Amino acid sequence: MDWNSTNKAEEKVALAIIKLPAVVSVTDPRYGGAILINPGGPGASGVNMVLEQGRRLQKIVDSQNTPLPVQASPTADDKYYDIIGFDPRGINNTTPQYECFTDPHSRQRWSLDNEFLDLLGSSTVATEQAWGRAMALGATCTRKDGPKIGRFMNTTPTVADIVEIIERLGEWRENTAEAIIASKVTLSEAQKQGNRDAARWKEDEELLQYWGFSYGAVLGATFAAMYPHRVKRLVLDGVCDSHIMYSGYSTANVLDTDKIMEKFFEICHQVGPEKCSFGSDNTVEEMRGTLDKTLASLNETPLVVPGSDTRGPDIITYSDVMRIIKESVYEALEKFPLLADVFTDVSHGNGSILADLKSADKIPICPSDNSEDGFKTCPPYKERFLETLASISCTDGEDRSGLTKQDFFDYYGVLKNQSRWMADIWASFTMPCWGWKNRPKWRYEGPIAGSPAHPILWIGNTLDPATPLRNAYKMALRFSGSAVLEQETAGHCTYSSDSKCTAENVRRYFHTGMLPSVGIRCRADKTPFGV
Ligand SMILES: *[C@@H]1O[C@H](CO)[C@@H](O)[C@H](O)[C@H]1NC(C)=O
Ligand SMILES: *[C@@H]1O[C@H](CO)[C@@H](O)[C@H](O)[C@H]1NC(C)=O
Numbered sequence: 207m208d209w210n211s212t213n214k215a216e217e218k219v220a221l222a223i224i225k226l227p228a229v230v231s232v233t234d235p236r237y238g239g240a241i242l243i244n245p246g247g248p249g250a251s252g253v254n255m256v257l258e259q260g261r262r263l264q265k266i267v268d269s270q271n272t273p274l275p276v277q278a279s280p281t282a283d284d285k286y287y288d289i290i291g292f293d294p295r296g297i298n299n300t301t302p303q304y305e306c307f308t309d310p311h312s313r314q315r316w317s318l319d320n321e322f323l324d325l326l327g328s329s330t331v332a333t334e335q336a337w338g339r340a341m342a343l344g345a346t347c348t349r350k351d352g353p354k355i356g357r358f359m360n361t362t363p364t365v366a367d368i369v370e371i372i373e374r375l376g377e378w379r380e381n382t383a384e385a386i387i388a389s390k391v392t393l394s395e396a397q398k399q400g401n402r403d404a405a406r407w408k409e410d411e412e413l414l415q416y417w418g419f420s421y422g423a424v425l426g427a428t429f430a431a432m433y434p435h436r437v438k439r440l441v442l443d444g445v446c447d448s449h450i451m452y453s454g455y456s457t458a459n460v461l462d463t464d465k466i467m468e469k470f471f472e473i474c475h476q477v478g479p480e481k482c483s484f485g486s487d488n489t490v491e492e493m494r495g496t497l498d499k500t501l502a503s504l505n506e507t508p509l510v511v512p513g514s515d516t517r518g519p520d521i522i523t524y525s526d527v528m529r530i531i532k533e534s535v536y537e538a539l540e541k542f543p544l545l546a547d548v549f550t551d552v553s554h555g556n557g558s559i560l561a562d563l564k565s566a567d568k569i570p571i572c573p574s575d576n577s578e579d580g581f582k583t584c585p586p587y588k589e590r591f592l593e594t595l596a597s598i599s600c601t602d603g604e605d606r607s608g609l610t611k612q613d614f615f616d617y618y619g620v621l622k623n624q625s626r627w628m629a630d631i632w633a634s635f636t637m638p639c640w641g642w643k644n645r646p647k648w649r650y651e652g653p654i655a656g657s658p659a660h661p662i663l664w665i666g667n668t669l670d671p672a673t674p675l676r677n678a679y680k681m682a683l684r685f686s687g688s689a690v691l692e693q694e695t696a697g698h699c700t701y702s703s704d705s706k707c708t709a710e711n712v713r714r715y716f717h718t719g720m721l722p723s724v725g726i727r728c729r730a731d732k733t734p735f736g737v
């Protein structure tokens with residue numbers, strides 16, 4: 207748990223790791239090694255990402271030749287990789303889990319309240335309630351007998367965990383190769399030795415191949431700053447400005463968010479009502495006006511939505527619409543058509559589509575039964591994203607626990623200036639930090655910069671709602687030799703749209719180390735509404 211402890215009896219962390227194995231064995235000359243991934247958050251599960259997206263990622267990085275039959279003379283482009291994900295400290299399957307609530311019922315109730323309560327900024331009452339809840343959560347998570355792992359789950363020890371992972375992988379590679387060699391009686395001594403040399407564990411010198419998304423780019427950049435000599439390949443995709451993030455104020459995240467909403471109106475107008483229901487012959491001005499009017503009215507009076515065969519009664523509030531906008535700008539390609547339908551519906555006083563969406567998202571409430579422990583009959587509610595996100599970002603950032611409420615509201619004001627559509631939600635992510643009394647045991651204080659052994663490939667979307675492209679350029683300047691690839695889409699990280707061009711550049715970089723040419727821009731294979 208504590209990388210700086212010399213006490214062997216010290217509590218330990220057991221990292222949950224998952225591997226999608228390479229399609230060739232470790233002694234095959236085309237074995238490319240392991241690529242570690244991190245899905246961001248902070249606090250998202252790398253195990254889950256490999257389960258859900260591992261094959262897609264492997265398809266991008268692997269050679270496009272089928273592994274069998276073996277090509278007569280494999281080229282540098284014929285490589286196949288293991289894809290490895292891990293749940294960072296405190297997260298999901300990794301133990302000890304970070305838990306601020308003493309029982310799953312209280313967490314579930316708190317989370318349901320979060321969905322029900324109005325967003326910060328929607329009214330004075332809502333803002334005060336949000337602040338109060340953030341302070342209550344902060345005080346709970348950082349109380350004296352609170353979870354100990356909270357002081358050991360910031361990015362710095364997680365970087366040290368990655369070093370440990372690549373060392374153990376090196377050890378595993380050597381042992382696995384040894385077993386394969388022993389089983390192959392036909393190999394000559396020279397071949398055996400060749401296989402052995404190629405697979406040898408280079409103790410304390412193993413190198414990292416990594417693809418990190420969003421906060422995963424902060425993790426990767428911090429690794430490169432702390433262990434520059436261990437960098438073999440780093441693809442940092444959806445880039446945060448690490449320095450600003452470590453300051454504790456996320457003032458370099460929502461700078462392009464509103465441009466995505468502008469894009470929505472433009473495209474909707476362009477494709478017309480056939481494809482975008484909100485477009486119905488209106489100008490962009492008129493659409494914007496209709497949405498503004500609808501939101502203002504909802505903020506006074508919510509829509510009444512009677513229950514149906516498939517869900518109970520509900521109301522649609524200003525906050526509900528703001529939340530669906532947030533979801534949609536992250537995945538413009540997928541969600542714009544739905545967003546149009548929601549706007550159309552809601553602006554006509556009908557909240558049924560949005561109520562259906564809300565209900566599909568709802569955490570199921572377990573019926574209490576008469577047994578002594580009602581949980582046994584129903585899985586405990588496990589989503590701990592709110593606490594883990596706060597714990598990692600509050601301990602990564604500078605201490606804000608002594609600062610005033612006014613300090614938070616000044617920060618919130620800056621965000622409001624940057625984005626009408628995202629400021630409220632973004633500010634609420636880190637609000638608990640103003641009441642966070644834990645400090646991390648080990649926090650890397652050096653600059654997030656340096657000269658890595660191999661240059662970094664930074665990737666940004668033209669319009670990203672949470673990690674604007676400018677951050678990729680800014681971070682690239684801090685690490686010598688870097689290249690930036692721009693993917694011409696709107697959404698968060700490159701996984702929000704497929705791009706053959708991006709895939710080819712990422713693959714070439716992993717295989718050969720070659721960076722794309724300066725100024726490269728990759729188009730997406732598809733665009734929202736098929737425009
Ligand atoms: C913790 O250990 C690392 C090396 O493992 C060292 O670089 C760092 O300075 C130590 N930090 C503290 C607070 O002792
Ligand atoms: C945690 O990991 C499991 C797989 O072990 C996955 O099914 C689940 O969705 C993950 N939870 C989260 C919150 O990512």
Ligand SMILES: *[C@@H]1O[C@H](CO)[C@@H](O)[C@H](O)[C@H]1NC(C)=O
Nearest residue numbers: 547551554555556557558559
């Ligand atoms: C509301 O919209 C839904 C879906 O668009 C539709 O099925 C329903 O009839 C509408 N309700 C009213 C009262 O117009």
Ligand SMILES: *[C@@H]1O[C@H](CO)[C@@H](O)[C@H](O)[C@H]1NC(C)=O
Nearest residue numbers: 616618619620621622623624
């Ligand atoms: C918001 O922007 C305006 C105009 O650019 C500026 O005058 C004001 O100081 C800004 N407020 C904050 C809180 O950044």
